Amino acid sequence: MKGIVFAGCSFTYGHGLEYYSSNNEYIDKPEIQIVSIQDDVLFKTREELRFSNLVSKHFNTFNVVRRYTAGNDQDSFLFLEHLFDKNHEHPHITNRRYDYDDIEYIIFQTSYPDRCFIKLEDQHFRLNDFQKNGGKELDDFVDKLKDFGINSFNEYYDKLRLQLINDIKTKFQFYESKGLKCLFWNITPNFNNLINDDEYLKNRLITFDYNGKNYSCWIEMFEDENSNLEIIGDNEFFGKITPYDRHPSKKAHQIIGQSIIKKIEENEKID
Numbered sequence: 001m002k003g004i005v006f007a008g009c010s011f012t013y014g015h016g017l018e019y020y021s022s023n024n025e026y027i028d029k030p031e032i033q034i035v036s037i038q039d040d041v042l043f044k045t046r047e048e049l050r051f052s053n054l055v056s057k058h059f060n061t062f063n064v065v066r067r068y069t070a071g072n073d074q075d076s077f078l079f080l081e082h083l084f085d086k087n088h089e090h091p092h093i094t095n096r097r098y099d100y101d102d103i104e105y106i107i108f109q110t111s112y113p114d115r116c117f118i119k120l121e122d123q124h125f126r127l128n129d130f131q132k133n134g135g136k137e138l139d140d141f142v143d144k145l146k147d148f149g150i151n152s153f154n155e156y157y158d159k160l161r162l163q164l165i166n167d168i169k170t171k172f173q174f175y176e177s178k179g180l181k182c183l184f185w186n187i188t189p190n191f192n193n194l195i196n197d198d199e200y201l202k203n204r205l206i207t208f209d210y211n212g213k214n215y216s217c218w219i220e221m222f223e224d225e226n227s228n229l230e231i232i233g234d235n236e237f238f239g240k241i242t243p244y245d246r247h248p249s250k251k252a253h254q255i256i257g258q259s260i261i262k263k264i265e266e267n268e269k270i271d
Contacts, residue, residue, distance in 0.1 A: 001059045001104050005083065006052040007076040008109025011187065011218070013069040014050030016231045016247035019238070021045035049250050054257035055107070059264070064098070072115035073164050076108060077171055100178040107206075107260055108168065108184040110191060118160045120148040157190075165194045169201060183263055185256065186217040206263040210255055218248075221255075229255070 006012050021042050047053060056063035066079045083098055117124040125144065142153050150156050172182040185206040186195065195201045195216070208215040215221035221229070228234040229252040231245040248256065 001061045002101075003062045003064060003098070003103045004052070004056055004059070004105045004107060005064045005080065005098075005103055006055075006107045006109070007066065007079050009071045009076070009111040009115075010069040011111075011248055012050070012052065012065060012109045014046040014052075014065075014253070015069045016243065016245040017046040017049045017250065017253065018042035019231060019243045019245065020049060020250050049253055051253040051257035051260065052107075054254065055260050055264070058257075058261050061104070064103075072111045073113075073167070074116050076111070077167065080106065080171065080175070100175075100180060103180055105264065106172075106175055106180055106182045108172075108182065110164075110168070110184065110186045110188065112188055113157065113160050113164060113190055116160065116164055118156065118163060120145070120150070123148075161190055161194060165191060165198070165201065169198070172200075172204065181267065183260070183267065185259070188219055189217050192216055206259050208255060208259045209262070218256075222252075 052063040052065050117126045145156050183204050208221050228236050231249045232242050234249045
């Protein structure tokens with residue numbers, strides 16, 4: 001199999017997996033942002049444990065992940081665009097560029113819609129930018145949207161969700177026209193109804209099998225099981241003092257990785 005690209009936010013980046021390193025002096029220091037510490041041992045631990053590595057090892061190929069953490073769906077689209085851009089250097093995103101023929105799969109991970117911009121006429125608005133200092137900003141945000149004919153928060157959120165889902169579908173269709181295969185997994189139930197209503201997307205959705213149940217998104221699985229799927233709850237590994245980190249744990253990355261492997265193998269049988 002050719003290479004596999006993994007596009008997503010800090011979940012895909014493997015934020016927090018550094019805590020599973022032998023260099024664990026930061027576990028009981030929640031004020032320290034471990035991801036910003038320049039330590040080769042920490043970096044190697046993250047790269048080894050994140051699900052992208054588990055999947056690529058299984059298929060005996062290489063994986064490509066964005067070089068920095070955090071972001072939103074729109075950042076992930078930009079990452080993919082830059083990855084295949086032969087005309088410009090983007091060292092902050094990727095250390096090399098690829099031909100479409102180098103890559104077999106794109107595995108896309110949705111993030112939280114609040115982080116993304118909605119385009120209204122020639123302006124862009126993002127809910128997160130109005131949530132910095134408390135509740136009043138949400139009212140200011142809705143008032144601003146009324147200038148563009150959006151009269152409620154729910155109306156805005158529906159438009160944003162639809163915009164993001166349509167963008168995923170459009171991007172997938174473009175990359176599939178170049179010979180790549182596209183699959184995705186979903187963090188939030190905010191997209192569930194839109195995915196279920198779209199046969200194209202439903203066929204490309206990676207679901208999670210865990211403890212005899214099947215989940216269509218990460219939050220549903222976490223809230224149902226609520227065990228050691230987040231780093232902060234991984235007492236089995238860390239003991240009583242766990243890092244204050246809400247990202248997927250080592251165990252969660254294994255579950256996500258196995259779910260992706262299963263979906264790719266199913267997809268290959270169909271092809």
